[in-house]
Amino acid sequence: MESSKSIPAPAPPRELSRLAALLRYEILDTPDESAFDDFTQLAAYICDTPIALISLVDDHRQWFKSRLGLDVNETPRELSFCTYTIEGQGLFEVEDAQRDARFRDNPLVTGDPNIRFYAGAPLTSPDGYNLGTLCVIDRQPRQLNEAQRGALTRLSRQIMRLFEERLQAHRYAEQAALQQALLNSAASAMLVTTADGxxxxxxxxxxxxxGYSEQMLIGQPLTSALFPQEALQRRATILGIELGEPIEPGFAVLTAPLFEGRRETREWRLLHRNGSGVPVLLNISAIHDERELLRGYIVSAYDLAHQEHLQLRLQQIAAQVPGLLFQFCWRPNGDSSFPYLSEGVEDIYGLSAAEIEPSIGPIYARVHPDDREHVLASIRHAASTLTPWYFEHRIDHPRKGLIWVEARATPMRQADGSVLWHGLVTDITERKAEQLELDKQQEMNRRLLEALSEAVVACDADCNLTLFNHTARRWHGLDAQQIAPEQWPGVYHLYHADGVTPMCPEEVPLLRALRGEHIRNLEMTIVLHGTPRYVLANADPMYASNGQQNGAVVVLHDITERKQIEILQRDFVSTVSHELRTPLTSITASLGLICGRVMGEVPEHLQELLDIAHQNSKRLSTLIDDLLDIDKLYAGKMRFELRAQPLQPLLEQALRSNQGYAESHAVSIELRDCPAVSITVDAMRLEQVLSNLLSNAAKYSPAGETVAMSARLVAPQRVRVSVCDKGPGITEAFRKRIFGKFAQADSSDTRKQGGTGLGLAISKELIEHMDGEIGFDSSPGAGACFWFELPCHALNKAAQ
Known part of the structure; x- marks a missing residue:
């Protein structure tokens, strides 16, 4: 079984902004470029080092844009010297890495490339983020002089300028490609001209x-190639009169209005290559450079013949739309008309287009009398504010009877002050009936929730509480409050299972479910007016039909009565265990003296019975000790004397203590790898855990096998200790309860192996009290490997 992994802490905002700045340059994982290689060559030459790198640091690695004297393309960020450079300001220099506590155990120092000297200048973006470094590396300790430091800093600034230039060049190329793509994909004909046409x-x-290819038109005067001369002459005459000066019948006919500050859109009939006329709507715009100098013009010609095809297409599409498509014009004087009505008008209102084209009156008469004033008021409001109009109302249809319709439209103010609406009216009678049925179902669900004996609480994706049933209100003493999630534990009296420790906001089941977790049977307490209510929490995220998470829900089941019974049972077991311990200790000691013949020779026919009594008294003592330990752990009365100490001696002591027990089962114990680390633990409690794991492994191992105990680092400051056997393994049915109290894989009266079933439960509590985690990996028939993980620190050489 794999151990659960903790969710990594989110990166701080400053680091996220730095990573965003790095990604903006689009340079990670790009091919080598000689422009950057020149800088590493120059840096190595100036600083007289065999290695020079341009390094960029992202969230998990440092990647080399240019490298001299090094074969790899990247290294893990946690090993990189450059991480220290980007976290500081200015040049970062390490004269001898082997003498520097930060780096002397670094694999890049202890192994290839055997770094001894490092100097790095940060590559700082214009907005102040250190994206990476220009660094030089030597395999000998040394120190840069002032001139070399200054040169390295200046070179880093030049590299940053190269980054900016490279990014700018990419942007220019993208813009040029985008402009060309827009030009090529435009639905209108687009012609670009020089300033003289x-x-x-x-x-x-x-x-x-x-009908012309681009090669045929390039270099030709626009008006000579495509414009009829008589049409140019007529327009030149009209413009001359309007502007009060003569206009040449050429390109000036198109540009003269622009110089007067007018931008015209005019219909023309231009010439096709085959001599026919092409009706277009023409528009011309000037092109200026960054200094506002005229560079040319863009001429846009929209095909009006195509517009006729679009009108036909619109009619065909409108025929497929369920409902009525319309244009409605409302003029300032109160008049109204319908410039466009689709054929759906008869289906919605039972009227023909001819009946309602002059005004809105016939449609208004079809609106249910109770809805008329509301419809008219909503139309007036939308017209005055130019906001989208939406309204559901009833229609008295001459054939269908009373129907519900949904009307929506977008108003647009026209140049003459009128308002032109584009809208759609659809029949929603069936949807309304479904909504009514849904409302009934929701009301039934609401009543069921209110009648539940469990408390049910839900929230939306923004942490707003949306459901708080009657039981929840009674248990928490109040209804749902619009408060921040950080306040939930205090306001709603949420505590851990002990009824004493307040919950942190991130531990609240509803918030954990909102983060995507599925919570099952989590014990917690609601303490209202000093009275604890013990509950089991089950929480899940909620999802919309599109798969998007839209909230979370938690169901709380009252287990107060069960907890009280458990407390009574625990108190009973504790009392009985304490009462039995003293006389049982005397009995065990007395039997030990008799069996050891201290009191004299024992008749042979009594020896076997006394040995059996002695062994069973010791097993009973072990059971009572386990019961007392588990009682202390759950009551929080067990004391832990935590102190930092090397790991390996603790493992060696555990091996010595359990070797005899293993040999009694014809099994040996072997200590394998162990890193040089220290752990902060209670040595006696840790030995209790190790003894339990080792004795279990020996007990279930076949004769002649070896139990392997080892330790390894699973993170820079976390060590895993494993005890592996070659026994029958853990069955699938036993996995979920293996760390439970009184858990036995074989619970029959005739099981081969003895035990209280408390050892692993006690071990789990002990490890967790020492900030650790315990688990196991096993395949049935292939042995089991029990492990625990603890925080650790590397031992210094003196401690080793």
Missing amino acids: HISGVNPTAERLF
């Missing part, structure tokens, strides 16, 4: 519209 670019739509 010669064509310099044509998009594919223009080629199709006018």
Whole structure:
């Protein structure tokens, strides 16, 4: 069984911003570039080092954009010297890594490339984030002089400028490609001209519209190639009169209005290559550079012939829409009309388009009398505020009877002050009936929730409490409050299972479920007015139909009566155990003296009975000790004397203490790898755990096998101690309760192996009291490997 892993802490905001700044340059994992290699060559030459790197540090590694004297492309961030550089300000220098406590155990120092000297200058972005370093490395201790330090700093600034230039070049290329893509994909014909009207670019739509290829049009005067001369002459005459000056019948006909501050959209009939006319809606815009100098024009020609096809297409689409599509015009003087109505008007209102085209009156007459004023008021409000209009109301249909409709439209103010609406009206009678049925179902669900004996609480994705049934209100002493989740434990009296320790916000089951966890049978307490209510919490995230999480729910089941019975049972067991311990100790000691023949020779026919009595008295003593230990642990009365001490001697002592027991089962114990670390534990309690694991392993191992005890680092400051056997393994049915009290894989009266079933439960409590975690890995028939993990620290050489 795999151990559960803790969720890593989120990165601080400053680090997230730094990573965002790094990603903005789009340089990670790009190919080598000679421009950057020049800088590493120069840095190595100036600083006289065999290794020089341009290093970029992301969330888990340092990656080398350029490297000299090193073969690898990246190394883990936790091993990198550059992490210290980016976390500081200015040049970071390590004269001798083997003498520096931060680096002397670093694999890059103890092994290849055997770093002794390091100097790094941060690559700082314009907004102040250290993205990486320019660093030089030597395999000998040394120190840079002031000139070399200054040169390294200046080179790092130049590299940052190179980053900026590279990013800017990419942006320019992207913009150029985007502009070309927009031009090529435009639905209108687009022609780019020089300032004097010669064509310099044509998009594919223009080629199709006018029948010319781009090569045929490039360099040609626009008006000579595509405009009829008589049409240019007529427009030049009209413009001359409007502007009060003569206009040449050429390109000036198109540009003259722009110089007067007017931007015209005008219909023209341009020339196709085959001599036919092409009706277009023409628009021209000037192109200026960053210094506002005129560089040319963009001429856009929209195909009006295509518009006729679009109108036909719109009618075909409208015929497929369930409901009525419309345009409605409301004028300032109160008049109204319908510029467009789809055929759905008869289905919705039982009217023809001819009947309602002049005004809204016939439609208004079909609205149910109780809804008319509300509909009219909502239309007036939307018209005055130019906000989207939405309204559900009833219609008296001449054939269908009373129906419900949903009307929605978007109002747009026109140049003459009128309001033009584009909208849709659909029949929602069936949906309304379904909604009514859904409302009934929701009311039934609400009543069921209120009648439950369990407390049910739910919240939405924003941590707003949305459900608090009657039982929850009674148990917590109040209804749902609109408060921050950080206040929930205090306001709702939430405590741990002991009824004394307040819950932290991140431990609240509802919030854990909102983070995606599934909580099962978590014991907790609600302490209201000093009276504890013990409950089991089951919580789950809730999801919408699209799979998006939209909240969480928790169900609380009252186990107060069960807990009180457990407390009585525990008190009874504790009392009986204490009362039995003293006389049983005397009995065991007396039997030991008799069996050891201290009191004289024992008749042979009594020896076997006395030995059996002695062994069973010792087993009974062990059971009572286990009962007392588990009682102390659950009552919080067991004292722990925690102190830092080396791990290996503790393992060696456990091996010595349990070797004899193992030999009695024809099994040996072997201590294998153990890192040089110290742990902060109660030595006696740790030995109790190890003895339990080792004795279990020996007990279940076949004769002649070896129990392996070892330790290894699973994180820089966490060590795992394992005890592995080659016994029958853990069955699937026993896995979930293996650390429970009185748990036995074989609970029959004839089981081969003895034991109280408390050893692993006690071990789990002891390890967790020492800030550790315990678990096991096993396959049935292939042995079991029990392990526990504890925080650790590396031993210094003096301690070793």
